[in-house]
Amino acid sequence: MNGFANAVFLRAAGSPADMPPAGPPEIAFAGRSNVGKSSAINALLGRRSLARTSKTPGRTQTLNFYEAGEQARFVDLPGYGFARVPLEVRAQWRALVGTYLESRATLCAVVLVMDARQPQTPHDLQLIGWLRGVPLIVLLAKADKLSRTAQGEALRAVRSRLPGASVELFSSVTRQGVAEARDLLQHSLQAGRQNKRPPVKGM
Numbered sequence: 001m002n003g004f005a006n007a008v009f010l011r012a013a014g015s016p017a018d019m020p021p022a023g024p025p026e027i028a029f030a031g032r033s034n035v036g037k038s039s040a041i042n043a044l045l046g047r048r049s050l051a052r053t054s055k056t057p058g059r060t061q062t063l064n065f066y067e068a069g070e071q072a073r074f075v076d077l078p079g080y081g082f083a084r085v086p087l088e089v090r091a092q093w094r095a096l097v098g099t100y101l102e103s104r105a106t107l108c109a110v111v112l113v114m115d116a117r118q119p120q121t122p123h124d125l126q127l128i129g130w131l132r133g134v135p136l137i138v139l140l141a142k143a144d145k146l147s148r149t150a151q152g153e154a155l156r157a158v159r160s161r162l163p164g165a166s167v168e169l170f171s172s173v174t175r176q177g178v179a180e181a182r183d184l185l186q187h188s189l190q191a192g193r194q195n196k197r198p199p200v201k202g203m
């Protein structure tokens, strides 16, 4: 069952000051440009095109907040690792995403979307280093592009490298892993509502 029906777009934030005031627990979606973050959000919300997707890497440049029902928010983060982005934009990205991840008190989990064909890039591992104890859910996206055997190998490799994370194969195209990922998100949101995670500073 989709517990995230009737989601709505809340706000796009291009700077920390533009972020909406903290409200319900939030789940942020991070990962390389073009890896399928916005597509994963749509699949999990059960919507075709609420979050904008594109073939062009770097489409999402702001923090996009979605209200997923009354008691949850999804935040689509701009992607990283896109080679043609100028240094200035990269510094801006770091300030925006870094500030959000390090200081948002209502952040209850980060979904790190990795390409199942090329998981655990240096940028992915760097982002994990920023999380400071925020629960991590890894979705190995575009799993439809791999054989069953290769899927199993990717899953084993990432699970053994990241023993503290929940890791699932995922495809927005075949909907593989959607139900499992929704369960993981509900679990994190529940924990967030009960405030099990000690608040990080401010915000």
Ligand code: GTP
Binding pocket: 031, 032, 033, 034, 035, 036, 037, 038, 039, 040, 052, 053, 054, 055, 056, 057, 058, 059, 060, 061, 078, 079, 080, 141, 142, 143, 144, 145, 170, 171, 172, 173, 174
């Ligand atoms: P940025 O906003 O640029 O960081 O990208 P993003 O991570 O939000 O990626 P997006 O969801 O826009 O998807 C990028 C491209 O990958 C699009 O052409 C999608 O149709 C495609 N795509 C996303 N998820 C999947 C998937 O699970 N399987 C396949 N085959 N293609 C996918």
Ligand code: MG
Binding pocket: 037, 038, 039, 052, 053, 059, 060, 076
């Ligand atoms: Mg996007």
